[in-house]
Amino acid sequence: MFQFSVLASGSKANCTLVKTENTCFLIDCGLSSRECQRRIRELGIDPAHVQAILLTHEHRDHVFGVPVLSRQLDIPVFANQATARVIPRVNAVETFETGQEFNIGDISIRPFSIPHDAIEPVGFRLSAHGLVYAQATDLGRVTPLVTAAVRGAHALLLESNHDPDMLWSCGYPWELKQRISSQHGHLSNNSSSALLYETAHSDLRHVVLGHISENSNTPALALAEAARASEHISLASLRCANPYQATPLMDIAAESSSSSILRASNGC
Ligand SMILES: [Zn+2]
Ligand SMILES: [Zn+2]
Known part of the structure; x- marks a missing residue:
């Protein structure tokens, strides 16, 4: 079992939960600790099961709730050294090297460099039980490294900002x-959508579009472009994440046969 839910995404707050049977952690937490825990409970998960928070970069929409949440749950925050130096005081910090794989429980994690105006921003490629989840948000352009990092993933969170x-x-x-x-x-x-088109493959199950601007984009526009880019494959779901409500908990191994494009879910 390998599951994920985007608890929030957008310029206000970003947070993703990933879990297997025995491992559960967050990537970023721009939500308040209280709201983050409420959304985790709504998925039927006890927040006490969250074991760590991984950080992509230090912008407020990614770290706002991290100090309080890390203390309340008594969990470590994983970040590269440059990011760890500039974030507010958290419960405990574990550092990783960008580009170097490490493990939390049964999930192996590869942080990869992305071009963004932060100190050392990363995306993540996660693997568990032969399944891959990759996320790339907050990036100005797609580099060959980003393309390589998302290629072959079974589930993707991709920025579709504007x-x-x-x-x-x-x-x-x-x-x-x-x-x-x-x-x-x-x-x-x-x-x-060009990145999605280039990396789409028959085992890609779920695509979530994230960090969608509320002033210079609409979920319908973002979805239409992504749907065109992936029309040659059969996805289990294609949806937008938003800052106000978590996506459902998605099973990365779900069969793609019940293909449906979720145009209207979560207010998108
Ligand atoms: Zn952001
Ligand atoms: Zn940012």
């Missing part, structure tokens, strides 16, 4: 538009 036309015509200040669209900003729908 529609370029909507971004340039929205009310953001010029500097923010430049930051978002830069090589170290956030991934557009078309870059995200």
